[in-house]
Amino acid sequence: MTQDSSSKLLIICPCFNEAETIGGLIAEIEALNEDFDILVVDDGSTDGTYEAAASKSMTVRLPVNLGVGGAVQTGYRYAVRHNYQYAIQIDGDGQHDPAFIRPLLNVMQQSKADLVVGTRYLEKIGFQSSFMRRSGARIIGYFTLLMFGFRPSDPTSGMRLANRSLIEAFNRDYPNDYPEPLSLCFALYNGYSVKEEPVVMRDRKAGSSSIMGIKSVSYMISIVTRICALRITKQRRGQDAE
């Protein structure tokens, strides 16, 4: 890892009990032969994820489980400390293909967008998730359009690339609950530009999603409520946190 990372990209991999998949993911990233740094954030795993990751890449071990929002924000904190220009979030469960990091970076550099989200629903190739989740994503997308004027096709996608100014904003304030759709709304509301780029997502290699069945309905209701609250209260969270 270089001392001055001003032009570099940091890959943030939040992990919770992903000992089976994290090694393979790191190997995949290394096989890209790109000048990217990897930071695995072990969110208080109990299955040896830290040991599996620490031998292969930089790994932060959180003393307690903070949830995906807290884990990702740890990565943004690191990116701010080490002056990274770009930071991309990739889930440690192996669902996101690292081969799409470069296309996302190209889109960001060409369009000068602040946030580029990898979406699985634009070209509908690869793992498409359950009907319930797709419907939920659609509803959240419409609410985001209604409140912030942009309709994300995959608001729950965890594969997202942020530039320096958004890294700094996320370092100050990043939602803990429902981080993916809410951080997207936070970015839109604070005037950051958002782009989408089609990516192919894979089915989980191990474990299962925490949002299934009836939980996905309550997840959707909670997000929609939070999106409305964020818009109605006109609370510019990043500025408040300062």
Added chain:
Amino acid sequence: MQNEAITLIIVLVSLLFFAGFLLRRISSGSLDVFDALSISLVLILPFGFLLFESVANELSLIIGVEFPFVLMFGMLFLFAFLMLMSLLMRMKSTEARIQKLAQELALERMEQDKKINKGKVHSSHGSRTHI
């Protein structure tokens, strides 16, 4: 009249006991003064209603409640609700601070480990060249 005086004394004695308990908690540092005052409302409010009965009656008439004790419980519920809300907000802010602390601690620890490992690599290289 005598019954009312007995009730007043009972509530007053309870209030004194409760105040003593709260003062002990405040002096030991396990309770904040503001929190103690908020909790004290559980006894202060009924005492006020008992002491100023006519005011309580007038107030309930103005608000449109038939019995003053309904108004009293309504006010107690309102205070309890406000206290709960304040507690939840404080809990959330404490949670955010703990989270930041955990993140900074983890990052600091990683940086320290990196330095130690670097040091180890340097010293092992040093001993190799020395041999």
